[in-house]
Amino acid sequence: MNIAIDGPAGAGKSTIAKLAAKELGFLYVDTGAMYRAIALYLLRKKTPIDDEKALKEALEHIAISIKYEDKQQNVYLNGEDVTGSLREEAVGNMASVSSAKQPVRDKLLSLQRSLAEDNSVIMDGRDIGTNVLPNAELKIYLTASADVRAKRRYDELLSNGEKPDFEKIKADIIKRDEQDMNRKIAPLRQAEDAVYLDTSSLSIPEVVKQIVEWEKERA
Ligand code: DC
Numbered sequence: 001m002n003i004a005i006d007g008p009a010g011a012g013k014s015t016i017a018k019l020a021a022k023e024l025g026f027l028y029v030d031t032g033a034m035y036r037a038i039a040l041y042l043l044r045k046k047t048p049i050d051d052e053k054a055l056k057e058a059l060e061h062i063a064i065s066i067k068y069e070d071k072q073q074n075v076y077l078n079g080e081d082v083t084g085s086l087r088e089e090a091v092g093n094m095a096s097v098s099s100a101k102q103p104v105r106d107k108l109l110s111l112q113r114s115l116a117e118d119n120s121v122i123m124d125g126r127d128i129g130t131n132v133l134p135n136a137e138l139k140i141y142l143t144a145s146a147d148v149r150a151k152r153r154y155d156e157l158l159s160n161g162e163k164p165d166f167e168k169i170k171a172d173i174i175k176r177d178e179q180d181m182n183r184k185i186a187p188l189r190q191a192e193d194a195v196y197l198d199t200s201s202l203s204i205p206e207v208v209k210q211i212v213e214w215e216k217e218r219a
Helices: 013-024 031-044 052-060 089-098 102-118 128-132 146-159 166-182 204-218
Strands: 002-006 027-030 064-069 072-077 121-125 138-143 195-198
Touching: 002 013, 002 128, 013 027, 013 121, 013 204, 027 031, 027 072, 027 102, 031 052, 031 064, 031 072, 031 089, 031 102, 031 121, 052 102, 064 102, 089 166, 102 121, 102 128, 121 128, 128 138, 138 204, 146 166, 195 204
Parallel strands: 002 121, 002 138, 027 121, 138 195
Antiparallel strands: 064 072
16 A cells, blocks of 8 residues: 655655654655765765766665664665755755656666555655556645745744745745756656645645545545
C-alpha cells in the first residue's frame, strides 16, 4: 500500500506527508532529500554538471543510502549523515538543476522503488505518481499559489531569525517551478489518476485530515 504525493516546491509536501504518515502508520520517504544529497556532492566537488562525462564519473563516486532512526529519514552520502545540510537554498537550487539529468534520476529510481516494495510508504517528490510508483493506490497532487508558497517560506525563515527577502524567495519559487515542470525527463505534472489538492487557503491539520480521510475511504 503506497501513497504518492507530488507537487511544486514549497507546497508543504514534506510537512503534510510526515504528519499523515504518522497518523496512518506509514513510512515517510522524502525523495527530494535524495536529489539534494547528490546536489550537495556536486556542489562540494564543483562538478561541471553539463559535462556528461564528468557528471557520470562523479555519480560513480556517490553512494546514497537511507536509514530510518526513530521513523525519521536520514540520508547518508558515502557514509556521512548529511541530513542536516540538505535544506539550504543553494542545495535545493542545485538539486532542481541536477535532477533534470537522466543519469542522476537513474541513480535514485531503484532505491525509491525498493523502499516502496518493502514498506507501506507515503513518498513525496515530483514524479512519484507519474513515474516512480505508477501503481500507488492513492495519488495526490498538492499545490498552492506561488504567493502563498513564498509567504510560507518567508515566515519559516523569519521565525529562524533570518532576514528574508520576499520578492527573491518568490522569484526562486517561480524559477524552480519552471525548471521542474518543463524539463524533458520526468517533469512535474499531475498524474491522470491523482487527486488535486490546492492548499492555498487550508491549514496544515485540514490538509492532513483530508488525506487521512481519502486513505480511509479507499482502504
Ligand atoms: O522537494 P525538494 O524541494 O526537496 O526537491 C528538490 C529538487 O529535487 C526539486 O526542485 C526537483 C528535484 N526532485 C525531483 O526531480 N524529483 C523528485 N521526485 C523529488 C525532487
